[in-house]
Amino acid sequence: MTILISGANGKVGTALTAQLKSRKLAYIALDHAQLDITNSTAIKQRLREYRPSIIINTAAFTHVDLAEQQQEKAFETNERGAELLAQTAASQQIPIIHLSTDYVFSGDKPLAESYVEGDAAEPASIYGKSKLAGEQAVRNANAHHIIIRTAWLFDEHSDNFAKKLITAAKQQLDLPSPTLRIAANQYGCPTDTSDLASAIVHLLQTYASKTTLPWGTYHYAGEPAISRLEWAQEILATAQTHGLITHQPILGPTTDSLYIGRAPRPVNSALNCTKIQQLLGIKPSQWRNRMSRLIQTMNHYENN
Template sequence: MRVLITGCKGQVGYCLTEKLAGQVELLALDSEQLDITDAVAVDKTVAEFKPDFILNAAAYTAVDRAEEEKELAYAVNCEGPRNLARSAHLYDSVLLHLSTDYVFDGEGGTAYHENHTPNPQSVYGASKLAGEIAVAEECNQHLIMRTAWVFGEHGNNFVKTMLRLGLSHNQLSIVGDQYGSPTYAGDIADALIAMMLHVASGKQTAWGVFHYSGAPYVSWFQFAQRIFDAAKSNVVLAQTPSLKSITTAEYPTPAKRPANSRLNCEKIQSQFDIKPSDWQKALTNISAYK
């Protein structure tokens, strides 16, 4: 089985590459090796390697900066996936593509199902939704995974930020009125691989959008509490800071964040037997996040 991974140096791409190395015929490329916004380069790569599966973990994820770099965000998050989808369709590859909770406005009172109407409130969210639409338009054999609050040992994320700030601050103010699902990058990689193997085995597959994130749902403030609890019990920090819960209004950002980022993951569990990410278990290895 031939597998092409794009964005192999990102949080999820790194995990995918580690897990699939030696298991399949693998071509893992970062943005310097393959610029997915270059349609000619994408077509050449796919034509030469002829992958059975393309796992697209490449993305523009600078949420606040995207408000000023709209063209770049759309190039990477929309045109890049479109190029991959066109080539996947042309060479009969299956495309698995990562998306985000930011496609929703966050104003709903319950966890979002896949059939809830997207209404992104930021350039980042809008560019990711445009990418979803492009993938669906260009490639019939596609699986889109929306996920949220990604963290892992590799790359930049909330867990690493908290540990870094915990070294130099006695008190931290953390937003307590935004709720969602922390999701461990290694679990996302496992879920994508499980979906890929399901298709490869010849089992009937319903193409389309699936939600995958962690359980239980928490606020950023509660997530920070769990991080520092783990840091304390694993002696990662000699002392942990006191935490103060603040509102979104007290911590303004250029891009609007969804107040409700909770994703309902029943569909992916039903179709692929994939359970939500156990993000609290992932924190037991917190010394690896330093």
């Protein structure tokens, strides 16, 4: 079985490629320059060249705020690109695994509840709208699809929320009353990118052994759901325990609406991951262990 990955230089593409490599599975990892998913000729050429058994589309326009100004580009990549890839794959009987996001939901559910796959998707941002349009295009174009909605990805390689927060805290700590403002009106599921990659590898192994999958849309994210403010508190407490900061700044709540030009985010975008567990045996990621490990790794690099 040969697996073709588009968007291979992104966060998910990189984590997935690393896992496929370590498990010695056959894959072709193509970055944006090697395969532009908005170019149908390039897609046809690559599929002819590599004849993959399955495609994983991690390519996307993921700049949530920039998408508000670059609407056309967001839709071109997230809707049209996803559609072209899924269509061309379908014409050659190749299934596709496509990544999507919790931002397809409005976020209006009460905080104690989480979104299931069948809930109505009513995104507020252009990014969310373009990703939802991409999901619909993939469903229409290729019956053999798995759409995985995920959320709040972090990993040790990219510039994630924890790293930014700890850096900002360090810059503040010399001030007389160090304060950081964190969105208090966002509630969601932090997810370790390598756990997401493992979940995709699990799907690939199931496909390899059964030559089919229970096609459809699934949620995969970390648990438990948490507010961004509480997540920040936990990150800074762990950073202090591991000696990355000597003391903690004061965390003050803010709301997105204070930032001009910022895309609206869902207030509650917690994803319910029961379906993927029941139908595919994939358990949600436990982000607390992963976050603690990531902070320890940061400490290790700083002291070596």
